Amino acid sequence: MNENPQNSVSPKTIEQVYQPVTRRTFLKGTAAAMAGLAGLVAALKPLLALERGEMTLDDLLQKHYRELKPEELQRILRELEARCAREHGVQPVIRDLKPLPGVEFGYALNLTRCIGCRKCAHACLQENNQSRSSADDIEMSYIRVLELKKGAINLEESDLYYNPQTVPQKDKYYMPVQCHQCREAPCTKVCPVQATWQEADGIVVVDYNWCIGCRYCMAACPYDARRFNYRKPNLQSARINPNQSYLSNRIRPKGVVEKCTFCLHRTRDGKYPACLEVCPTGARVFGNLLDPDSEISYILKNKRVYILKEDVGTLPRFYYFFDQ
Amino acid sequence: MSEYLTFLWRVVRISFQGSWKFYAWMTLLSVVSLVGLHAYARQVVEGLETTGMTNQVSWGAYIANFTFLVGVAAAAVMLVIPAYIYKKQFMHEVVLFGELMAIAVIIMCLLFVTVDLGHPERFHHMIPPFGIFNFPGSILSWDVIVLNGYLLLNLHIAGYLLYCRYRQTQPTKKFYIPFVFISIAWAVSIHTVTAFLYVGLAGRSYWHHPLVPSRFLASAFVAGPALMILVFQVIRRFVRYWIGDEPIFTLRMIMTVAMIINMFLLGCELFTEFYSPTQHAAAAHYLYFGLHGHNGLVAWIWTAIVLDLVGLALLITPISRKITGLNLACVACVVGIWIEKGMGLIIPGFVPSPLGQIVEYLPTFNETLVCVGIWAFGALLYSWMLHVAIPIMNGSLRARPEIASSTQPSS
Numbered sequence: 001m002n003e004n005p006q007n008s009v010s011p012k013t014i015e016q017v018y019q020p021v022t023r024r025t026f027l028k029g030t031a032a033a034m035a036g037l038a039g040l041v042a043a044l045k046p047l048l049a050l051e052r053g054e055m056t057l058d059d060l061l062q063k064h065y066r067e068l069k070p071e072e073l074q075r076i077l078r079e080l081e082a083r084c085a086r087e088h089g090v091q092p093v094i095r096d097l098k099p100l101p102g103v104e105f106g107y108a109l110n111l112t113r114c115i116g117c118r119k120c121a122h123a124c125l126q127e128n129n130q131s132r133s134s135a136d137d138i139e140m141s142y143i144r145v146l147e148l149k150k151g152a153i154n155l156e157e158s159d160l161y162y163n164p165q166t167v168p169q170k171d172k173y174y175m176p177v178q179c180h181q182c183r184e185a186p187c188t189k190v191c192p193v194q195a196t197w198q199e200a201d202g203i204v205v206v207d208y209n210w211c212i213g214c215r216y217c218m219a220a221c222p223y224d225a226r227r228f229n230y231r232k233p234n235l236q237s238a239r240i241n242p243n244q245s246y247l248s249n250r251i252r253p254k255g256v257v258e259k260c261t262f263c264l265h266r267t268r269d270g271k272y273p274a275c276l277e278v279c280p281t282g283a284r285v286f287g288n289l290l291d292p293d294s295e296i297s298y299i300l301k302n303k304r305v306y307i308l309k310e311d312v313g314t315l316p317r318f319y320y321f322f323d324q
Numbered sequence: 325m326s327e328y329l330t331f332l333w334r335v336v337r338i339s340f341q342g343s344w345k346f347y348a349w350m351t352l353l354s355v356v357s358l359v360g361l362h363a364y365a366r367q368v369v370e371g372l373e374t375t376g377m378t379n380q381v382s383w384g385a386y387i388a389n390f391t392f393l394v395g396v397a398a399a400a401v402m403l404v405i406p407a408y409i410y411k412k413q414f415m416h417e418v419v420l421f422g423e424l425m426a427i428a429v430i431i432m433c434l435l436f437v438t439v440d441l442g443h444p445e446r447f448h449h450m451i452p453p454f455g456i457f458n459f460p461g462s463i464l465s466w467d468v469i470v471l472n473g474y475l476l477l478n479l480h481i482a483g484y485l486l487y488c489r490y491r492q493t494q495p496t497k498k499f500y501i502p503f504v505f506i507s508i509a510w511a512v513s514i515h516t517v518t519a520f521l522y523v524g525l526a527g528r529s530y531w532h533h534p535l536v537p538s539r540f541l542a543s544a545f546v547a548g549p550a551l552m553i554l555v556f557q558v559i560r561r562f563v564r565y566w567i568g569d570e571p572i573f574t575l576r577m578i579m580t581v582a583m584i585i586n587m588f589l590l591g592c593e594l595f596t597e598f599y600s601p602t603q604h605a606a607a608a609h610y611l612y613f614g615l616h617g618h619n620g621l622v623a624w625i626w627t628a629i630v631l632d633l634v635g636l637a638l639l640i641t642p643i644s645r646k647i648t649g650l651n652l653a654c655v656a657c658v659v660g661i662w663i664e665k666g667m668g669l670i671i672p673g674f675v676p677s678p679l680g681q682i683v684e685y686l687p688t689f690n691e692t693l694v695c696v697g698i699w700a701f702g703a704l705l706y707s708w709m710l711h712v713a714i715p716i717m718n719g720s721l722r723a724r725p726e727i728a729s730s731t732q733p734s735s
Contacts, residue, residue, distance in 0.1 A: 014720045017334050030339060036354070043358040046365040055445055055674040064449075064456055087582025139379065144679055155680040156606055177679055184525060192464035193449040194456045212449055213372075213442015216464050218382040222527025224679045228382060228442065230373040254371040309678075314525045 051316040053083070056254075064194070065207040070164035071307070076209075077246060084244075084251055088235060092242040094250050097268040099201035105262050105317065106202075106289040106296045107273075108305070109176060112323035113283035116174030118145050120275035120284070124178075127274035128249040129241055129264060131233035139228050142260035143178045143275060153306070176309065179204060179225035179260035180274070180316030187226065196257070202289075203264050205247040211256040218257060222312045226259045262286070288319065289314050327723065331490055335712050338721060342711065345562070353704035360697010363690045364439055372442060375691040380683035381674040383440070385695050388666030390436035392547070393702075394518045395540060395665065397474065400426035401511035402578050403571075408504050410432075414570040420717065421559070422552060423482040424709045430475040432702035439694055448643050463520050466491015470514045476625045477507045482713075490716050515540050528673045529606035539589045540665070546581035546635075547661040549575040550654035555706075557651065565714045576650055580639040583657065587636055607672040615676065620684040625668050631660030 013282045016025070062068075062076065077094045085091045125132060125144040130140035130176040147162035148154065150171055158175070168174065181202050188197050188204060195211040198204050232254040245265035252258050263273040267286070271277075276284040287296035299305070303321040342350075367374045376383045403422035407415035438444050450468060451456035459465045481503050488495040519537035526532050553575050556567045597608040609615050614622050638644045638653035676682050687695070715721035 010343070011720060014338070014715055014725075016341060017337040017721065018725050021337075032340065039354070039358045040361075043362040044365050046362065046369050049369045060445060060448075146679060154603075155528070155678075156603055156676060158680045160679065160681050186525065190462050190464065190524070192458050192462045192468070193446075194458045210446070210449060211443065212446045213384040214437075214440065214464065215442070216462070216521075218379070219673070220525050220527060222675050222678050224380070224681075227379050230375075230377070231371040233668070252441075257442075309527070314527075 059209065062209055064210050066197075070217075073246070079134055080246070080250055084240075088240055088251070089235070089237045090240045090242055092244045092250070094244045094246060095265065096246045097265060099199045099203070100268055101200075101208070101291055102288075104202045104289045105181070105267060106287065106300070107181075107262065107317065108285040108296055108299045108319040108321055110281075110283040110285070110323060111173060111175060111306070111320050112174065113167065113281040114174045115281055115283075116145055116147060116169075116172070117280060119278045119280060121145055123274045123278035124260070127241055127266075128258075129233070129235060129244070129251050130227070130258070131229060131231070131235065131252075133234055135239075140258075142225065142227070142258075143176050144224060145176045147172050147174055162228055175320070176275075177223055177225070178318070179262075180223050180308070180314065180318040181262065182314035182316050184313060184315045185221065186220040186312075186314060190216045190220045192216065196259075199247075199264075201268070204259065204260050205261055205264070206257055206259060207247070208252050208256045208258065210252070213255040213257065215257060219268075222309050222314060223316075226257050228257050229254045231323070327491075328487075331487065331723070334721065338712055338715060350704065350707060353700045353707065356700035357697050357704055360694050360700060363693035363697060366690060367439070367694065368444075374688060376686050376688045378683055378685070380673060380677040380681060381685040383670055383674070384685055385687040385691055386436050386440040386521065388670040389695055389698070390433050390440075391518060391540075391670065392662050392665045393433045393436065394471070395515055395544025395661075396548045396551060397429040397433065398511040398515040398541070398544050399427045399552070400478070401508050402509055402545055402549050402575065403552065404504060404511075406574055408501075409508075412570075414568055415574065418552075418556065418567055418571045420482055420485060420553065420713060421710070423478045424713060425552065425555065425625070425706060426478045427475060427482065428702050428706035428709065430471055430478070431705060432698055433471060434475075435698045435701065436695075439698070441551075461479060462523050463517065464544045466517045467514075467521060470510065470517050474507070474510050474514050477503055477510055481507065486713055486716050489719075490721065492719075492727075512541065515544050522669070522673065525673075526700075527678055529604035531669075531673045533593075535589055535593055536669075539586060540595070542582050542586035542589060543661045543665055545588055546579050546657050549579045549582075550635075550657045553579075553650065553654050554658075555724060557647070559710065559714070563710070563714050564720070565718050570576070572650070573645075573648075576639065576644060579653075579657065583636050583639055584634075586661075587632060590632075606676050610675050610682070611668060611672040615682060618675075618682045618684055620686065621671060621675075624663050628660045628663035628668055632664065636658055 019070035019186075058079070063072070065073075068076070070121055073096055081092055081094050084094075106170060118138070121138045121141040124130075124141045124143050125138055128142065132138075132140060144160055146155065146160055147169070147322040148158050162172075181204050182201070185198055185204050192214060193210060196204060196206045196217055213228070215228055218228060229252050234250055235251065240251070241249060243265060248261040248263065248265045261272075263275075267273055270305055273288055276286050285295050285299055289300075291294060292295060299321055300319065306320040306322070307316060308320065375384060400422035403415060404420045406412045407419040437453035439446070450457055450465065457465050459469075462576070481500050484500050485495055511662055516537050520542040522528070522531035523533065523536045556572055560567050561567055597605040601609070606615060610618065611621050611625050613619070635653045638649055638656065643649035644653045669687050675684065
């Protein structure tokens with residue numbers, strides 16, 4: 001075997017490995033370790049800016065919502081209230097509302113009546129405490145209103161950022177899209193940690209304290225119905241809705257996915273969703289699919305109903321219908 | 325036990341012994357890794373807003389690199405099959421380098437997934453009994469199993485064989501041969517399951533396509549061997565371990581066949597998308613030609629196609645029988661497939677969005693630093709493993725140095 005100066009490990013070096021550590025090697029090693037450690041500390045320095053209380057041991061040890069004992073859940077709710085008061089100066093009431101027995105929610109939207117005013121998208125933002133960079137910023141709203149050309153239902157030709165002087169425009173019609181609360185929900189199926197699931201009343205919810213933020217559910221959703229908190233939610237205290245619930249509109253941490261819950265903090269309390277209440281044309285119909293006398297059941301029985309992306313096989317609980 | 329501790333101690337010792345070139349290389353990689361770590365620390369504090377991702381394009385460079393690297397890891401099997409099934413002795417001399425690469429690359433994959441998480445500190449939510457494992461529903465939980473399983477398999481096989489070599493004893497077959505055969509099937513599974521991550525989403529027509537897993541495997545068996553060939557050249561040039569031409573040209577043959585299949589499948593895909601373009605072809609249209617004036621990926625994909633074609637042309641002609649020609653083919657194929665499978669597969673899945681909007685994606689500077697950092701860390705890991713493994717392989721680092729080595733290669 002000939003000596004090759006390019007060898008990374010020469011026989012001489014190998015020889016050293018078998019010998020006890022010399023003083024020189026020890027000092028060299030220590031110096032290298034110190035340099036490495038200094039580099040590591042310097043690299044991790046930004047972590048000092050983490051806010052206090054952003055990552056607590058309690059958070060790390062918290063169990064999945066469905067495995068929490070009632071008293072554990074109550075303690076967490078009080079803690080979340082205190083956190084909101086501390087960080088935003090608003091004292092909320094955070095409740096845990098369970099699905100009502102004998103209720104399966106359904107939503108129908110009248111495409112003949114909708115005028116594309118986007119009031120629903122704004123009301124959603126007010127109700128659900130989404131992050132926004134300005135009062136008009138509806139990017140995080142759970143409702144996306146599409147402007148479509150009359151004559152077809154072609155989403156590819158739709159415009160989300162339409163901005164004419166007045167709506168509706170003559171040759172256009174409008175289609176608000178939000179979570180369809182699918183019976184065969186692709187989003188809950190793909191979640192690796194079951195942080196999102198379907199409740200007994202059909203509403204698909206997210207445990208924001210359990211979500212790991214992988215965004216697989218967003219990739220799976222055919223309706224673009226999920227939003228991700230790429231940063232800590234930006235909210236003005238004056239605009240915070242203090243009527244909150246654990247599974248819906250409480251203020252989210254950064255790094256988790258959120259979505260429309262049919263305003264379950266209202267609807268499980270006998271009220272209508274915020275988007276329905278604000279609609280100026282009465283295009284929105286909400287109710288119990290299991291009640292044969294409800295308005296929603298009447299519409300599904302008697303109107304020409306359209307299901308968005310029916311070919312994907314998601315079996316939505318959200319329907320579109322037409323008057324004429 | 326004490327012999328094993330001595331072994332570990334010697335591994336530690338040799339990790340810090342080397343020429344100035346070795347020190348310079350390792351220092352460079354460490355610095356770049358730390359720069360990446362710094363960028364990641366910033367991301368942890370500020371959130372994923374430091375990346376170019378949006379609600380519409382919710383996966384980006386991290387997942388793209390992850391996808392590419394899973395293929396590279398799977399391709400270690402292309403050294404294992406000739407060595408263990410066709411019993412080619414010359415492949416036995418290099419198969420370990422493939423397994424070590426698989427280890428380094430799987431660790432890179434796990435890092436790329438971790439940096440993509442909004443809440444990496446909640447990782448234990450996947451691990452029972454601390455968490456809930458959505459198995460078998462979620463393909464992501466399948467992926468966690470197959471990737472970690474593949475990592476363990478390779479750690480066991482490579483670690484066991486190296487330790488036997490160090491002690492200069494014959495490895496006991498039943499301790500490793502069954503695992504070698506499991507690892508062959510397992511390698512195919514890691515890339516197939518990763519393809520199913522995308523194929524399983526019916527709402528994304530660009531991905532919901534039965535050809536995707538086959539193309540994944542075909543392109544992986546090009547990019548992986550290509551990287552191996554380049555690594556072999558480096559080992560030949562800088563390190564005390566002789567690698568003959570035979571393993572390199574065996575890999576060349578594998579690459580050539582895989583590349584032909586890959587390009588054929590690409591042709592099938594293009595025909596299906598463009599001969600009778602449906603609304604579902606919008607993503608492909610965006611990728612290759614741009615859509616409604618948005619053409620962020622067009623330059624990328626055509627670069628990839630040209631590189632793929634150059635690589636293919638070099639591989640099927642005698643030019644690649646010369647080492648320079650082969651190296652050129654390898655570089656062209658690796659870069660081409662990295663673009664095609666990363667940006668070319670992940671991003672068009674999100675553009676246009678399911679509601680028809682076009683939101684383009686470009687990685688930010690911070691996001692790029694994190695990616696570069698992980699690549700550097702992977703290279704660091706692999707360099708270190710080679711640095712330790714090669715003296716063991718060539719018999720210069722052994723349990724009883726006083727006894728003359730009998731496993732010295734004949735070179």
